[in-house]
Amino acid sequence: MKSLRLPAALAALAIAATACSGGGGEEGGGTGQYPRAETLYTTGTAWSAPTSWNPMMRGGYAVGTIGLVYESLFHYDPVTGEYVHWLAESDEWVSDTVHEITLREGITWTDGEPLVADDVVTTLELGKIDGVSYSNVWNYVESVEATDERTVTVTFSESRPQEWMNWAYSNPILPAHIWGDMEETAVTDSANENPVGTGPYVYESHADDRMIWERNDDWWGVEALDMDMDARYIVDIVNASNEVTMGMLNQNEVDLSNNFLPGIDQVLNSNENVTSFYDGPPYMKSANTAWLVPNTTRAPLDDVEFRQALAHAINITEIVEGPYANLVEPANPTGLLPEWDAYIDQELVAEEGFRYDADEAVGLLEEAGYLDEDGDGFVETPDGEPIELTLEVPSGWTDWMEAARLIAEHAQEVGINITAEFPDEALLRDHRNSGEFDLVINNERQLSNTPWTYYDYLFQMPVQEQQTTVNFHRYESEEAWDLTEQLAAVPVDDVEAAAEITSKLQEIQLAELPAIPLWYNGLWAQSTNTNWTNWPSEHEDTPNSAPTLWNGWMEQGGITTLAEIEPVE
Amino acid sequence: MWRYIGRKLFVYLLTFIVAVTINWMIPRFMPGDPVQSMLSRAQVSDPEALEAMTSYYENLFGLNAPLYEQYLNFWAGLLRGDLGISVMRYPEPVTDIILGAVPYTLALLLPAILLSWVVGNRFGAFAARSKILDNTVLPVGYILTATPYMWLALLLAWSLGIVAGIFPASGGYSFSLRPEFSWLFISDLISHWFLPFLSMFLVALGGWAIGMRNMIIYELEADYANYLQALGAPRKLIRRYAFRNAMLPQITGLAVQLGTIIAGSLLTEIVFNYPGLGSLILDSLNNRDFFLLQGVFLFVVVGVLIANFIIDIVYVLIDPRTRVQMTGGSS
Numbered sequence: 062m063k064s065l066r067l068p069a070a071l072a073a074l075a076i077a078a079t080a081c082s083g084g085g086g087e088e089g090g091g092t093g094q095y096p097r098a099e100t101l102y103t104t105g106t107a108w109s110a111p112t113s114w115n116p117m118m119r120g121g122y123a124v125g126t127i128g129l130v131y132e133s134l135f136h137y138d139p140v141t142g143e144y145v146h147w148l149a150e151s152d153e154w155v156s157d158t159v160h161e162i163t164l165r166e167g168i169t170w171t172d173g174e175p176l177v178a179d180d181v182v183t184t185l186e187l188g189k190i191d192g193v194s195y196s197n198v199w200n201y202v203e204s205v206e207a208t209d210e211r212t213v214t215v216t217f218s219e220s221r222p223q224e225w226m227n228w229a230y231s232n233p234i235l236p237a238h239i240w241g242d243m244e245e246t247a248v249t250d251s252a253n254e255n256p257v258g259t260g261p262y263v264y265e266s267h268a269d270d271r272m273i274w275e276r277n278d279d280w281w282g283v284e285a286l287d288m289d290m291d292a293r294y295i296v297d298i299v300n301a302s303n304e305v306t307m308g309m310l311n312q313n314e315v316d317l318s319n320n321f322l323p324g325i326d327q328v329l330n331s332n333e334n335v336t337s338f339y340d341g342p343p344y345m346k347s348a349n350t351a352w353l354v355p356n357t358t359r360a361p362l363d364d365v366e367f368r369q370a371l372a373h374a375i376n377i378t379e380i381v382e383g384p385y386a387n388l389v390e391p392a393n394p395t396g397l398l399p400e401w402d403a404y405i406d407q408e409l410v411a412e413e414g415f416r417y418d419a420d421e422a423v424g425l426l427e428e429a430g431y432l433d434e435d436g437d438g439f440v441e442t443p444d445g446e447p448i449e450l451t452l453e454v455p456s457g458w459t460d461w462m463e464a465a466r467l468i469a470e471h472a473q474e475v476g477i478n479i480t481a482e483f484p485d486e487a488l489l490r491d492h493r494n495s496g497e498f499d500l501v502i503n504n505e506r507q508l509s510n511t512p513w514t515y516y517d518y519l520f521q522m523p524v525q526e527q528q529t530t531v532n533f534h535r536y537e538s539e540e541a542w543d544l545t546e547q548l549a550a551v552p553v554d555d556v557e558a559a560a561e562i563t564s565k566l567q568e569i570q571l572a573e574l575p576a577i578p579l580w581y582n583g584l585w586a587q588s589t590n591t592n593w594t595n596w597p598s599e600h601e602d603t604p605n606s607a608p609t610l611w612n613g614w615m616e617q618g619g620i621t622t623l624a625e626i627e628p629v630e
Numbered sequence: 631m632w633r634y635i636g637r638k639l640f641v642y643l644l645t646f647i648v649a650v651t652i653n654w655m656i657p658r659f660m661p662g663d664p665v666q667s668m669l670s671r672a673q674v675s676d677p678e679a680l681e682a683m684t685s686y687y688e689n690l691f692g693l694n695a696p697l698y699e700q701y702l703n704f705w706a707g708l709l710r711g712d713l714g715i716s717v718m719r720y721p722e723p724v725t726d727i728i729l730g731a732v733p734y735t736l737a738l739l740l741p742a743i744l745l746s747w748v749v750g751n752r753f754g755a756f757a758a759r760s761k762i763l764d765n766t767v768l769p770v771g772y773i774l775t776a777t778p779y780m781w782l783a784l785l786l787a788w789s790l791g792i793v794a795g796i797f798p799a800s801g802g803y804s805f806s807l808r809p810e811f812s813w814l815f816i817s818d819l820i821s822h823w824f825l826p827f828l829s830m831f832l833v834a835l836g837g838w839a840i841g842m843r844n845m846i847i848y849e850l851e852a853d854y855a856n857y858l859q860a861l862g863a864p865r866k867l868i869r870r871y872a873f874r875n876a877m878l879p880q881i882t883g884l885a886v887q888l889g890t891i892i893a894g895s896l897l898t899e900i901v902f903n904y905p906g907l908g909s910l911i912l913d914s915l916n917n918r919d920f921f922l923l924q925g926v927f928l929f930v931v932v933g934v935l936i937a938n939f940i941i942d943i944v945y946v947l948i949d950p951r952t953r954v955q956m957t958g959g960s961s
Contacts, residue, residue: 191683490667
């Protein structure tokens with residue numbers, strides 16, 4: 062077997078080369094292995110290799126950059142509906158338009174510099190750069206000043222506390238001594254390889270398929286908040302296929318998975334080691350609402366009666382029980398999440414809210430003059446034009462594809478000709494943003510501190526050529542937008558005043574149906590209990606926080622969850 | 631000889647130019663706009679900021695120039711080794727991403743191709759000698775070579791990876807390890823490498839074994855073999871001559887098969903979630919990352935061309951007849 066030697070040597074060489082190229086000089090001390098007892102394995106947050114740690118690069122940074130490394134002034138607890146002072150020690154509304162925030166004492170950046178009021182000022186000032194996602198704060202912030210070392214005074218040209226507090230808990234404070242003198246393009250475009258933050262974790266290392274965070278032992282929260290992070294390392298695994306994730310869950314190789322896994326209900330029921338928030342359906346908390354978004358600039362979707370008929374035609378129970386196997390719940394007709402119960406006008410909903418009723422849908426269509434004159438089984442417009450609508454959902458989103466097929470079926474049963482189409486996601490996004498669609502499903506707005514974010518999503522004006530984040534349905538109502546702006550101006554702790562406005566908004570929304578709420582997408586979270594335990598659940602003796610490390614949720618309970626979980630001895 | 635190589639080089643250069651051009655064209659005719667997808671990830675809604683960012687990125691990716699200029703810029707960048715910036719992994723350069731993935735793919739491909747070829751040939755030649763072996767090797771070989779790469783990979787991942795749990799079924803190395811030059815890490819690397827390697831090795835093995843077995847039988851019935859036998863030469867000697875002659879078509883076969891094998895390796899990588907070029911292609915397709923996609927394809931094309939060229943040269947070296955032909959001699 063003489064001739065085998067060369068290939069064998071080549072193989073060995075190739076493997077050695079792989080090893081060298083992989084070992085890009087990480088100087089992790091000690092052995093090369095993360096101790097299992099101190100390491101938390103998570104997945105379900107990142108969709109591609111981590112390449113940036115720049116919190117200004119929205120959608121581009123490694124998940125955890127905001128929350129684990131960079132922290133915000135406040136956190137928001139959606140369970141109690143309260144703001145938690147985070148970097149801020151206290152805050153006071155001096156008047157309607159002046160908010161005074163005092164920072165905690167003794168917080169330091171990981172490079173040793175102290176956190177000062179100037180950092181907050183600089184962070185807000187950065188919003189004046191094109192391409193920073195929160196540039197719109199300057200629509201209502203007049204000025205921001207550091208009154209002393211630890212006090213920041215924000216003056217508003219227009220009082221919008223709900224909107225402002227949303228900014229304050231979802232945007233991180235950056236160190237002025239690093240970001241203050243940065244070039245504009247670097248602010249939004251640099252990879253920021255050495256993130257200097259104040260948070261409980263720091264960057265450890267990364268590879269194409271993982272992001273590793275190491276505990277910051279000097280974190281201020283250990284003392285100030287009495288929070289202990291038992292996990293010394295967090296290894297966040299970039300999403301692989303559902304099968305791979307499922308296999309890892311079953312073999313306890315991953316501790317927390319924040320992905321929708323079809324068939325997870327069977328695992329939850331059969332494998333005692335894998336748990337979710339609720340023991341029974343829907344298993345998960347709700348995270349956002351999936352809306353059926355009609356293009357209200359196109360006939361016949363511009364007709365309220367037609368939209369009402371469509372809303373009555375959809376048998377949402379069949380979707381929830383079918384493709385979702387009860388992992389989600391049908392949405393309230395207002396679309397507001399269960400956490401916003403206080404803002405829902407129940408009487409109004411009982412009276413005006415739509416529910417599945419095929420006969421009613423047929424009746425509504427007839428009343429509005431949509432009749433099937435040519436006998437093809439589908440109605441035409443009052444002018445006799447045939448109606449052919451498409452409902453687009455991204456190809457590969459299997460649960461949505463199933464749901465879209467069912468919606469099309471239900472609509473056809475009452476005579477509305479809808480067909481489901483599955484274009485590529487990027488293509489769909491182009492269609493959606495430019496208004497070149499009939500119907501899409503969308504769930505981009507998450508649970509937040511205020512239903513204002515949902516009404517902003519439904520009613521924001523003016524409608525532009527490209528609608529990239531909100532109002533994809535291109536619905537225009539001055540009255541509704543006025544009310545939404547009024548809602549932004551309600552003091553944050555005045556739920557009653559807010560509920561009064563939301564009730565008016567619901568009246569418009571239920572009558573006009575700019576978008577039709579379908580179901581609540583879950584806060585997908587399945588955890589294994591072999592190595593880490595005390596996961597949030599409905600039980601009394603466990604924490605109640607959001608069991609997720611999704612982007613945007615760290616400030617809404619994710620960090621609390623990290624502090625609460627305990628290693629199994 | 632040099633004229634032969636020169637002619638070959640010219641053909642390869644032509645192939646290269648055509649391949650690069652097609653490679654450049656394909657992503658540009660796909661639906662979807664990479665800049666738009668970057669912007670919607672950035673969640674910017676302010677129209678002025680949106681416009682400013684659109685032009686900034688279009689400029690950065692060179693998408694604002696007319697098509698012919700983009701094409702020329704692409705060539706210019708290519709010659710400098712600059713393949714642009716990835717959209718999916720912005721702001722990482724495409725070249726860096728590819729260089730990170732190439733070692734994994736090579737570590738799979740080289741051993742799989744070379745070992746399967748060598749072992750397959752030996753095995754096929756061996757099988758042609760005995761009736762019992764021939765009756766078993768032949769059907770097994772047919773089954774192996776007819777198995778799609780992906781299918782065998784799935785079978786192996788399921789049986790040896792998940793059910794038996796002997797080898798890890800996905801990834802490049804364990805999530806609990808830091809990359810470093812230690813026995814622990816390297817053994818882990820090898821255990822992750824083994825299943826993807828094995829599935830590629832097995833599929834290729836069948837083809838080579840059958841080919842060799844047929845060639846040997848054919849050669850053994852050739853006149854020179856009969857003549858040698860009549861002269862009373864030992865069987866071993868005859869077989870050695872037959873083997874050497876049978877090798878030649880197998881080498882040509884290798885050149886022909888190379889593209890298929892590489893395509894197979896890309897699929898195998900996807901099944902095993904192995905961090906090589908195959909997984910990169912899938913990711914960049916899903917994320918509309920034109921620049922990364924064309925970079926990876928370019929690498930694959932160049933790889934295939936170089937490998938073919940090497941085989942061409944090897945062929946000249948081992949087959950005296952081609953050498954004689956080239957130097958214009960008559961035998």
